[in-house]
Amino acid sequence: MGNTILHVAAHYGRAHFAAEVLKITPALLWHQSKKNETVLHIAANEGHIEVVHLLLSIEEHYKEKLMRITYENGDTALHKAVRSRHQDVARLLVKEDPEFEFPSNKAQETPLYLAAESDLREALVEILNSCKQPTSSAGPLNRTPLHAAVIQEHPDCARLLMQWNKSLCEEPDAGNSLHFAALLGVKEVVSDMLGWKKSLAYLPAGSENDWTTATHIAAAAGKVDVLHELLNHCPDCWEMLDSNGRNALHEAILYSQANVVSYLLKPTKWDKLIEDPDNDGNTPLHLLASSNFWGYVPLELKDHPRAKKMSYDKENKTPSDVAMSCTEWTADKDRIAPSLYHNFFISVAQLG
Template sequence: MIAFMKFDLYRDALYGITNDSILENKDHLQYLLTPNKNTVLHIYITSIPSIDKEKDKVVEDILVMCPALLMQPNMKGETPLHIASRFGHVSIAEILIQHAKALRSPEDLDAGGGVEAYRQMIRMTNQDGDTALHEAVRFKHLSVVKVLVGEDSDFQYSANEAGETPIYIAAERGYRDIVFEILDKCTSPAAAGPCGRNALHIATILMDEEMIKRIVDKMGGLIKEKDQEGWTPLHHAAHMGYLPAVRLFLEWPINRDAGYMQDNEGNTALHLAAASNHTNIMKEILEWCPDCYELVNSKGWNILHSAVRGGRPFKTDSQPYILKDARFNNLINQKDVDGNTPLHHSAALPFRYNPILNFDDYPKVDKMAFNKHNQNALDIASTSEFYDLDEDPDKIPLHKKGLRKGMRIRKPASATANIGGKQGNKENEEAYLNSFREVNLVVAALIATVTFTASFTLPGGYVSEKGPLQGTPVLVKSSAFKSFVVMDAIAMVLSSSAVFLQSFLNAIPEPKIWGYLILSFYLNSFAIVAMVLAFVTGTYAVLGYSRCLAIAICFIGMSFFIFLFVVFKKRLEMACERHP
């Protein structure tokens, strides 16, 4: 029968005092528990900050009084060995194992018996599937790891509920010494981890060359294991451009076919290296697997397709490498499942980033190739968000080389909208246009209303006394007030002009409407600037009697221009990145 622990017993367990309270209950300590079913042994091991011989003796005494506590789990399924391993109490872990080894028959302890009781204790898992070794590894207690793997080196520690094996946890956290200890002492350690990855995957991602070598020496078969994306460690190394790992994986004769393995999308490591612009990786893979370049992915892309679609601005080394090497000649005009050659894909991207469009350097490119939708490269370019062929087609290199839009079809097929970016977006463009017009009109009308009202409710008020100055502004002689009036008038005129432009847009042809909209936007922007200046000068005029307060308000108001500078600078940088 289970009973909650009394205060004196809990206190003595917390401080490791084996006096009357523990001695009086020694025959049924296993039934006296906390709400989480922790025994006195759980409580003591958890609470001690460090270990010494005297404190180790407390554990010995408790186990002598009640051997049943040795493997008794709490509510989370944690045994005292789990607790000792978590907090790095190596001497206590050794004591627990020695007591388990002393068990000679099932009568000694219901949980196990004989010489194998200590193995059973080491292998017990909590509700999360963690063994004591999981806990020791997670909290980087190498001394405890050495004890545990030394006592049960033949056991293959399985993954916990999170899919983590001890060696994967150590590899992911960069605990190289623990990884090496498990590799050296365990006969056949399991290496699985979450997302289908193993310890070799994560060591590759961390670019830890020594860890990779040690894992491969022990478990070379991991080279061909795939994660959930179908990526082998070689895929990860190729994608990151980590040459030492690529070379190491391909040097293993039994695993050389890793260069031919494809992920869930059909990409080989060579595809990923080409897409990531790692020509040194491509050369290494081709040295060991010279014909793997013939493989295409599920979209029918060869490595040149991948190099084009994965190309980075101002870094296109992989494309020239493929185009200049004679062994890849058959890839230059090869079509994917939609009939698109690398040239079609290249046409959908900014021209200056794609060497393949320079026909003078690469005459083997078939510039007149058509895809399954009867589109040539110029048709594809017409659907791209980067170009407006209707505005100035002579600026496009493809047009200069003799291609003409709509040579087989007058209107690009909507089925190929995935190649470019503009096809099928007319409705979205019209919606954006209408939204832009509405926002401009609301802003302009609001500024005009505010500035018009401000001109008749001048700061400082009017002279009320009878005389020639009655009804004139009180602050009319103030320079700040005069600046306020001028800025308010400018804001009023600019915003009114923007409102007029909005009403005038209905009479303008659609192709030219954007120019007037941009003009309206700039009028509003300058009107806002003038309105802020009117606020600052008007406030300064009113608060002239308190110079400090007036200056503080001016600083607060002028902070708007810092925000304006940051916004326009960021917008300019984005524009330069898109159209350098």
């Protein structure tokens, strides 16, 4: 079956006309299109709150049933309102059916998840305050609403969700929400999470044999502000190693994050980072020598008194040996910009 005249009236927000149609043919209220779309779905999707009010008042005793009908993708009218960013309609729908937990659609999205993802704070607050049991079950890719808020960098929504259910901070995806906040540089969320539970900083992200930590993630992403928050709340997390035996300085060099290198090496309390070998015996200097970071060697690293330029990796190579071996790929050096080629050899010389 296709759309009726009532569907059309709902689409264009003609509340008065819709009321007249329903007086003549009230059964149209329950009519669904080929995609299981009701008149309420359409009105909610278009944000026509007067039409929504009307539809919910026609059959007062059955309004919950009407609101719980799902579209072909599993969306309820509330899903539609939130997805289309109509917060006034969303708040009305929540108030009209507070007993409903508003489960996920076929894509595993709950209205709560969509509100967090879209930074719809008013709708989020209404769902959290009005629904007796709003579901926070895992959404797409096994992510919670808190994951969604953090990934989209919505700190206010993240804070609301943490206040509602702090255990969401510990729910893993490929990592917990702290790991995503560290990656994206959402400092306020990092501070809030660690203020609640410092041990989150020590939880790994990844698989059993290939994992990292929030400290490594922040260092690799160049998020100095986040790194500062982590070290301020958990002063010993600078010592943490990932599954490859690497510290935060290793990661900063691997990802050419000069600002992180400078930050980690300015205070003497983290000096030990510069001489620590990873599982392959590589110190941060070894990684520097083999990386594309050679165009700029941070002074804090090059001139550091604890930089062991004669340290050996598992192949018995010093950082200088590693740097020289990397010149093999320059056989066709005419294709390389002369300035970069010159800088490379200056950097090799600086490593001793």
